[in-house]
Amino acid sequence: MTPIPFQLLIDALGTGQHQPVVDAAQQFNAADLAEFIEQNIGNSAGNGLFQKLPMALRAKVLGYINSADQVTLTQATPLAELAELATEMPSDDRADFFNLLDESRQQLLIKLLGHQDREDLTSLLAFEEGTAGALMNTDYAMFESGISAGSAIDILRATATDKETIYQTYVVDEHHTLIGVVSLRRLIIAPPDTIIDSLIANGLVFAYTDTSQDGVARLITKYDLLALPVLNADNRLIGIITYDDAMDVIEEEATEDIHKGGSVSNLDNGINAASPFSLYRSRIQWLVILVFANIFTGAGIAHFEELIGAHLALLFFMPLLVASAGNAGAQSATLVVRGIATGDVVNRDWLKLFKKELVVASALGLTMAITVWTVGIFRTELAIATIVAITMVAVVLAGGLIGILLPLLLNRLGIDPAAASIPLITTIADVSGVLIYFTIATAILSP
Amino acid sequence: MTPIPFQLLIDALGTGQHQPVVDAAQQFNAADLAEFIEQNIGNSAGNGLFQKLPMALRAKVLGYINSADQVTLTQATPLAELAELATEMPSDDRADFFNLLDESRQQLLIKLLGHQDREDLTSLLAFEEGTAGALMNTDYAMFESGISAGSAIDILRATATDKETIYQTYVVDEHHTLIGVVSLRRLIIAPPDTIIDSLIANGLVFAYTDTSQDGVARLITKYDLLALPVLNADNRLIGIITYDDAMDVIEEEATEDIHKGGSVSNLDNGINAASPFSLYRSRIQWLVILVFANIFTGAGIAHFEELIGAHLALLFFMPLLVASAGNAGAQSATLVVRGIATGDVVNRDWLKLFKKELVVASALGLTMAITVWTVGIFRTELAIATIVAITMVAVVLAGGLIGILLPLLLNRLGIDPAAASIPLITTIADVSGVLIYFTIATAILSP
Numbered sequence: 001m002t003p004i005p006f007q008l009l010i011d012a013l014g015t016g017q018h019q020p021v022v023d024a025a026q027q028f029n030a031a032d033l034a035e036f037i038e039q040n041i042g043n044s045a046g047n048g049l050f051q052k053l054p055m056a057l058r059a060k061v062l063g064y065i066n067s068a069d070q071v072t073l074t075q076a077t078p079l080a081e082l083a084e085l086a087t088e089m090p091s092d093d094r095a096d097f098f099n100l101l102d103e104s105r106q107q108l109l110i111k112l113l114g115h116q117d118r119e120d121l122t123s124l125l126a127f128e129e130g131t132a133g134a135l136m137n138t139d140y141a142m143f144e145s146g147i148s149a150g151s152a153i154d155i156l157r158a159t160a161t162d163k164e165t166i167y168q169t170y171v172v173d174e175h176h177t178l179i180g181v182v183s184l185r186r187l188i189i190a191p192p193d194t195i196i197d198s199l200i201a202n203g204l205v206f207a208y209t210d211t212s213q214d215g216v217a218r219l220i221t222k223y224d225l226l227a228l229p230v231l232n233a234d235n236r237l238i239g240i241i242t243y244d245d246a247m248d249v250i251e252e253e254a255t256e257d258i259h260k261g262g263s264v265s266n267l268d269n270g271i272n273a274a275s276p277f278s279l280y281r282s283r284i285q286w287l288v289i290l291v292f293a294n295i296f297t298g299a300g301i302a303h304f305e306e307l308i309g310a311h312l313a314l315l316f317f318m319p320l321l322v323a324s325a326g327n328a329g330a331q332s333a334t335l336v337v338r339g340i341a342t343g344d345v346v347n348r349d350w351l352k353l354f355k356k357e358l359v360v361a362s363a364l365g366l367t368m369a370i371t372v373w374t375v376g377i378f379r380t381e382l383a384i385a386t387i388v389a390i391t392m393v394a395v396v397l398a399g400g401l402i403g404i405l406l407p408l409l410l411n412r413l414g415i416d417p418a419a420a421s422i423p424l425i426t427t428i429a430d431v432s433g434v435l436i437y438f439t440i441a442t443a444i445l446s447p
Numbered sequence: 448m449t450p451i452p453f454q455l456l457i458d459a460l461g462t463g464q465h466q467p468v469v470d471a472a473q474q475f476n477a478a479d480l481a482e483f484i485e486q487n488i489g490n491s492a493g494n495g496l497f498q499k500l501p502m503a504l505r506a507k508v509l510g511y512i513n514s515a516d517q518v519t520l521t522q523a524t525p526l527a528e529l530a531e532l533a534t535e536m537p538s539d540d541r542a543d544f545f546n547l548l549d550e551s552r553q554q555l556l557i558k559l560l561g562h563q564d565r566e567d568l569t570s571l572l573a574f575e576e577g578t579a580g581a582l583m584n585t586d587y588a589m590f591e592s593g594i595s596a597g598s599a600i601d602i603l604r605a606t607a608t609d610k611e612t613i614y615q616t617y618v619v620d621e622h623h624t625l626i627g628v629v630s631l632r633r634l635i636i637a638p639p640d641t642i643i644d645s646l647i648a649n650g651l652v653f654a655y656t657d658t659s660q661d662g663v664a665r666l667i668t669k670y671d672l673l674a675l676p677v678l679n680a681d682n683r684l685i686g687i688i689t690y691d692d693a694m695d696v697i698e699e700e701a702t703e704d705i706h707k708g709g710s711v712s713n714l715d716n717g718i719n720a721a722s723p724f725s726l727y728r729s730r731i732q733w734l735v736i737l738v739f740a741n742i743f744t745g746a747g748i749a750h751f752e753e754l755i756g757a758h759l760a761l762l763f764f765m766p767l768l769v770a771s772a773g774n775a776g777a778q779s780a781t782l783v784v785r786g787i788a789t790g791d792v793v794n795r796d797w798l799k800l801f802k803k804e805l806v807v808a809s810a811l812g813l814t815m816a817i818t819v820w821t822v823g824i825f826r827t828e829l830a831i832a833t834i835v836a837i838t839m840v841a842v843v844l845a846g847g848l849i850g851i852l853l854p855l856l857l858n859r860l861g862i863d864p865a866a867a868s869i870p871l872i873t874t875i876a877d878v879s880g881v882l883i884y885f886t887i888a889t890a891i892l893s894p
Contacts, residue, residue: 026649027649027650028649028650029648029649029650029652029670030649031669031670031671032650153635156635157635157636160632160635160636161636166632166635167614167631167632167673184614184631185607185613185614188600188603188604188607188613189604189607189608201476202473202474202475202476203474203475203476203479205476220694221691221694221695221698222478223476223478224478224691224694226614226673226690243673243690243691243694244668244671244690246694247667247668247671247690247693247694247697248668250694250697250698250701251668251697251701251789254697254698254701254704254705255785255789257701257705258701258704258705258708258781258784258785259781259782259785261705261708261709261781261869262708262777262778262780262781262782262869263774263777263778264778264781264782267782270782270785270786270789270791270792271779271782271783271786271791271792271800271803272786272791272792272796272799272800273791276803276806276807276810279782279803279807280807280810280811283775283778283807283811284811284814284815286774286778287771287774287775287778287811287814287815287843288814288815288818290770290771290774291767291770291771291815291818291819294766294767294770294771295767295822297766297767297770298762298763298764298765298766298767299763301762301763301765301766302762302763305759305762308759308762309756309759312752312755312756313749315745315748315749315752315755315762316745316746316748316749317745318745318748319741319744319745319748319769319877319881320738320741320742320744320745322766323737323738323741323744323870323873323874323877324734324737324738324741326870326873327710327733327734327737327870328730328734330709330710330869330870331709331710331711331730331733331734331870332718333709334705334706334708334709334711335706335709335711335714335717335718335726336718337705338702338705338706338717339717339718339719342698342702342717344717344718344719344720345717345718345719349719352719353718353719356718356723356726359723360723360726360727360730363723363727363731364727364730364731364734367731367734367735368731368734368735368738371735371738372738375742396734422708422709422777422869422870423770423773423774423777423778423869423873426770426773426870426873427770430766430770434766
């Protein structure tokens with residue numbers, strides 16, 4: 001990938017004139033213009049470029065800019081100009097942008113929009129964030145059943161600029177109920193007098209307004225859709241969600257899952273954009289819960305205080321045994337949690353996975369027992385090395401099995417299995433590891 | 448989402464006849480037929496349905512089926528039929544499928560393919576897995592510079608069925624060098640005598656054959672592309688990658704990152720499909736490395752044996768202090784590693800993130816110190832509760848900062864920052880935790 005030649009823009013901005021900037025901007029992709037503006041949000045170049053773009057392009061570029069910078073860029077924009085900008089935006093971007101404004105500006109702005117735009121906006125704002133309703137776009141191409149392919153194409157030609165996509169068109173009955181989807185590919189190949197209904201694709205796929213954004217992304221990925229139609233409770237078509245929004249959702253959901261895996265919850269932004277307070281809030285909850293959980297591990301150790309006092313050498317091996325239990329558990333939990341998230345693993349797989357882990361964790365435990373026994377005989381007496389080796393097999397097995405079963409149990413109970421974060425699994429494996437270690441040691445060392 | 452009415456298929460298969468099955472299959476989406484076949488791979492229904500599908504649909508369905516099941520379904524297929532199937536497949540799916548066959552069948556099959564298909568296949572097989580070359584499809588719509596929009600649409604109409612997509616068309620010069628991309632939307636809106644060159648979109652985006660699949664996915668996501676053109680080293684257009692392949696890559700890369708975060712490396716499949724041996728192999732490496740790393744923690748404890756022997760109560764708090772260091776580190780490492788993966792965090796952010804973590808981890812450490820001091824005074828003497836509280840602030844700070852700096856350091860050194868898995872960070876934080884704890888305890892308790 002070649003670096004983007006932003007110098008062209010910098011030079012044009014340097015002239016201080018309007019037209020050279022507009023001409024230079026024409027040579028860039030909207031996403032690149034957005035990147036330049038984001039990089040220069042602190043200085044005059046960012047805002048300068050944004051204000052000089054023609055309104056339609058400005059609306060397009062704004063859709064690629066992150067929320068915080070959208071606010072910075074438009075806070076000084078007069079209301080009339082803001083209304084013009086909002087009118088040019090796709091309906092989904094417009095609703096997102098509107099949500100960023102303070103309430104007084106929202107009230108004033110909404111009055112300046114055209115009737116149709118105002119209605120669209122009000123209806124989109126009513127949907128809960130994270131649902132299909134909040135993601136969807138209301139600018140879709142729709143035809144009533146019975147129209148010919150030729151007329152459909154003529155209409156598309158005339159209206160294409162206002163539509164989010166014309167590559168999928170939607171056929172509805174007189175009540176606006178969705179009957180089927182026709183691709184532009186089929187429309188264009190068909191003889192012009194073909195009735196559109198005969199071009200409908202097999203197997204209608206759709207979401208309802210309350211379908212989760214994760215569900216939306218799964219449907220679009222599974223069926224390789226360009227766009228997914230969204231229906232209201234009466235099966236009437238009221239919007240579409242395009243593949244690019246699904247890609248953003250997949251990335252967002254992966255980030256959320258990865259964060260949960262590290263016991264970071266409910267963080268809207270990445271670490272770079274997040275405020276110290278929101279980072280604190282997203283981290284403190286699990287840290288405190290895990291402190292209390294670790295008190296059990298401490299209590300486990302305290303319970304064996306006498307044994308430990310008599311054989312302090314046992315302490316040397318404690319961290320590696322306890323950590324191995326946690327690490328094996330972290331691995332199997334990671335595999336199961338991701339498997340559940342991608343749909344690869346379902347609840348009824350539990351016995352199969354349990355048996356497989358029995359095999360895998362035994363093999364892992366044995367390998368590690370041999371390793372640690374070899375280290376042990378150079379470091380301590382044979383009895384302790386043997387205790388450590390036996391314990392290793394037991395704790396890796398215990399950790400591995402906990403990592404398999406806990407996420408599946410949570411999922412079965414309707415709790416997000418990602419709550420079985422690595423730190424939580426590690427903590428549970430820790431306490432099991434301590435108890436197993438000192439129980440085995442007691443059995444072997446006690447007279 | 449309503450359940451898919453697979454009973455229709457089961458009933459049709461029950462008749463034992465061909466036509467009812469074909470008729471029933473027409474009502475389903477190819478992805479759903481693939482799902483039905485995968486669910487019934489062990490019994491006669493899966494194979495029965497697959498064999499009865501018309502060849503074009505069979506090829507389409509096969510593209511949605513996982514590799515292992517593709518092998519199962521086609522292992523008894525006669526070569527002539529296999530060649531017919533391969534001919535119907537899109538070029539990228541065909542190359543993937545070909546790679547699954549054993550060498551002797553590959554040799555025989557390739558001879559049965561048409562000249563063009565054979566050339567396409569041979570060239571695609573030459574590219575390294577995980578690159579744009581291995582992902583791309585060679586069935587794109589291309590026009591030489593200078594053609595009119597009307598003629599272009601006429602040609603698209605005639606050839607659309609063979610193309611992966613007709614919604615993006617590519618304009619090349621007489622040497623096949625890519626000049627620009629024209630969307631079907633623009634082609635269709637333009638007056639028919641418009642020269643295609645004037646419809647080219649701003650800002651050409653493309654990949655080379657050796658661009659990584661991760662890079663491909665980033666480009667498609669950033670620019671919201673329907674398809675990304677792929678060039679050879681001479682800037683000649685030789686393929687395209689469509690958005691649906693990018694979605695699969697995003698998901699695949701997220702899975703890889705999540706696995707690495709749990710110290711599971713190089714696993715091609717999910718836990719359900721992976722063999723016990725491949726699971727063992729992907730897990731043992733880090734487990735053994737971490738055992739050796741934990742020996743340092745053990746040595747740390749051994750170093751303070753005398754202190755511990757004199758104050759066994761210190762042991763009770765060891766797990767929660769050491770775990771808190773690891774947990775805080777797991778959180779900050781998770782945030783940084785994901786930030787680097789999504790492009791949110793770059794190396795030059797290190798100082799900013801370090802300072803932010805200083806604030807956040809101090810606040811986290813103080814909250815936890817207060818919590819643990821309150822628990823401590825009920826459980827032990829004031830001196831030890833105070834040692835524990837001071838240690839808590841120090842270890843959370845240490846863990847948090849290690850979690851920020853280690854991934855950035857690895858990235859700076861050109862090592863995948865995801866190698867800073869949670870178990871590794873936890874282990875490093877553990878040893879730091881032990882040393883900090885007993886050093887503080889020695890300072891306060893020693894006479």
